[in-house]
Amino acid sequence: MTDGPGLKSKLIFWGNLLLGVAIFTYVMRLYGAEALAILRFEISPAALAAFLGVSVSSIVCLSWRWGYILRGLSKPLSLTALVLYRSAGHSLEVLVPSGRLGGDPLRAWLAVRAGVPANHSIASTAVDRTLEIGATAPFSILFAMLLLQHGVPQLERAVVTVTVATAALALGIVMALRKLRSGSGLISALMRKTGADQWPVVDSSMDVIEASEQATVELAGQRPRMIAAFAVGLLSNLIVIAEFALLLHAFGLPTTSVAVVGAIFATGAAHMFPIPAGVGVLEGAQMWLFEMLGHSAEIGLAVGLAVRFRELLWMVPGLIYLIARNFAPSLERARPA
Numbered sequence: 001m002t003d004g005p006g007l008k009s010k011l012i013f014w015g016n017l018l019l020g021v022a023i024f025t026y027v028m029r030l031y032g033a034e035a036l037a038i039l040r041f042e043i044s045p046a047a048l049a050a051f052l053g054v055s056v057s058s059i060v061c062l063s064w065r066w067g068y069i070l071r072g073l074s075k076p077l078s079l080t081a082l083v084l085y086r087s088a089g090h091s092l093e094v095l096v097p098s099g100r101l102g103g104d105p106l107r108a109w110l111a112v113r114a115g116v117p118a119n120h121s122i123a124s125t126a127v128d129r130t131l132e133i134g135a136t137a138p139f140s141i142l143f144a145m146l147l148l149q150h151g152v153p154q155l156e157r158a159v160v161t162v163t164v165a166t167a168a169l170a171l172g173i174v175m176a177l178r179k180l181r182s183g184s185g186l187i188s189a190l191m192r193k194t195g196a197d198q199w200p201v202v203d204s205s206m207d208v209i210e211a212s213e214q215a216t217v218e219l220a221g222q223r224p225r226m227i228a229a230f231a232v233g234l235l236s237n238l239i240v241i242a243e244f245a246l247l248l249h250a251f252g253l254p255t256t257s258v259a260v261v262g263a264i265f266a267t268g269a270a271h272m273f274p275i276p277a278g279v280g281v282l283e284g285a286q287m288w289l290f291e292m293l294g295h296s297a298e299i300g301l302a303v304g305l306a307v308r309f310r311e312l313l314w315m316v317p318g319l320i321y322l323i324a325r326n327f328a329p330s331l332e333r334a335r336p337a
Contacts, residue, residue, distance in 0.1 A: 012274070013096075013276065016274050016275050016276060017275070017276045017279065019275065019280070020275040020276065020277075020278070020279035020280035020281060021279055021280065022280070023279075023280030023281065023283075023284055024279050024280035024283060025280075026280075027280070027283055027284060027287065027301060028301075030297075031287075031297050031298045031301045032301070034298040034301075035298050035299075035301035035302040035304075035305055036302075036305070038251075038252070038253070038298060038299065038302040039251050039252075039302050039305060039306065041252055042251075042252030043250060043251060043252070044249060044250050044251075044252070047246050047249045047250035048246075048250040050246050050250075051243060051246035051247045051250050051310075052313070054239060054242050054243045054246055055243055055310065055313060055314070057239060058236060058239045058240060058243055059083060059086060059087060059090075059314065059317075060079070060083060061232060061235065061236045061239060062086055062132075062236055063079065063082040063083040063085075063086040064079060064082070064232070065128060065131075065229050065232040065233065065236070066082055066086060066107075066124065066125070066128045067079060067082045068225070068228070068229055068232070069124045069127055069128050069131075069219065069225070069229050070111075070116065070120065070121075070124040072124075072218070072219050072222050072225050073117075073120040073123065073124060073215055073218065073219065074116060074117060074120045077111060077114055077116065081114055083317075084110075084317070084318070084321045085106075085107040085110040085111060085114075086107055086318075087314070087317040087318035087321060088103070088106055088107060088110060088318040088319075088321050088322050089103025089104060089106045089107035089110075089318070090103055090314055090315065090318055091103070091314075091315045091317075091318030091319050091322065092106050092318070094271070094277055094278075094311060094314070094315055095276055095277050095315070096276065104125050104126070104129055107125060108121045108122050108125040109121075111124075111125070117211075118208050118211075118212070119208055119211035119212040119214070119215045120215055122208070122212040122215075123212045123213075123215035123216040123218075123219060124215075124219070126212075126216060127216060127219050127220070127226075127229075128229075131226070131229050131230050131233050132233055132236075134230065134233070135230055135233025135234050135236070135237060136233070136237060138234075139237045140265070140268065141163055143261045143264060143265045144265065146257075146258065146261050147258065147261060147262060147265060147289070147293075150258045150293060240264065241260060241261075241264065243310070244260050244263050244264050244307075244310075245260045247306055247307070247309075247310055248260060248263065248303065248306065250306075251302070251306050253299065253302060253303055253306060254290075254295060254299065254303075258293060259290070259293065259295075259303075262286075262289045262290060262293055263286065263303050263307060265289070266282075266285040266286045266288075266289045267282065267285075267286075267307050269285055270282040270284075270285040270286075277311070278311075282304055282307060282308060282311070283301055283304035283305065283308070284304075285304070286300045286301065286303045286304035286307065287300030287301050287304060288300070290303055
């Protein structure tokens with residue numbers, strides 16, 4: 001018999017998915033024909049090819065950074081394995097509404113399956129995600145401020161929220177590192193304080209949790225490596241800007257700096273909603289923001305569909321790998337570099 005929490009989670013997931021599908025169906029019925037006509041009207045093969053190339057470089061850049069961080073603890077995986085695991089994690093975090101964090105346990109698990117020690121895999125993944133959030137935050141603030149100056153007053157709260165969240169993140173990282181360096185632990189300390197370490201399933205994992213915390217401290221102590229990894233994160237955000245600019249240009253959509261920033265900002269905001277794959281929400285967010293910028297609803301929906309095309313491209317490699325590894329034993333364990 002299905003337990004209560006499990007049933008509730010399924011109901012929420014499928015309920016939100018149906019809501020997203022309903023929104024998507026509604027906007028497509030109203031503006032879909034015109035939006036698709038806009039996308040088909042002027043496609044630039046050269047810009048589309050450039051977009052595909054930049055998209056590949058984007059995920060390679062993110063994967064290399066993870067491997068570079070992992071190298072500070074143990075022998076890294078090959079770049080091919082890192083790309084596959086990062087892609088698989090991205091596919092999961094897009095499909096499952098989790099604030100972009102849902103794919104991290106999957107890629108950490110895949111790395112362990114490939115021979116990386118569990119504590120090194122967990123620590124490198126956690127540090128990689130923290131640096132990614134930190135490197136993205138300044139761009140989010142700049143994007144919100146730019147859109148605010150161009151007639152989207154509703155984003156005034158977003159500027160304050162992102163700024164406060166960034167400051168809180170920085171403070172949280174400093175406090176967490178101090179606590180870890182003191183040997184007090186974070187997750188392990190919480191488990192002991194709440195008595196959760198008495199549960200067999202938690203008790204059996206305490207050694208890994210404590211070792212992961214120690215590995216995190218070891219990584220944090222490698223300041224040049226952390227600075228370089230953060231710089232790569234900034235570079236990856238610049239690549240994303242180029243990626244969106246080429247995507248919009250490829251389909252003959254607005255390519256002003258405000259339009260590119262708007263498309264990126266709306267995409268990020270849409271994935272914060274608990275809708276699987278942001279179905280309907282992604283398109284609706286683009287329509288709302290582009291209307292605020294003076295464009296028609298059809299243009300906004302066309303941008304949303306173009307971004308949806310990008311989302312599918314980013315998901316496909318990871319999904320193919322996850323499916324293939326179930327049928328090809330050779331993919332079950334990737335060899336370290």
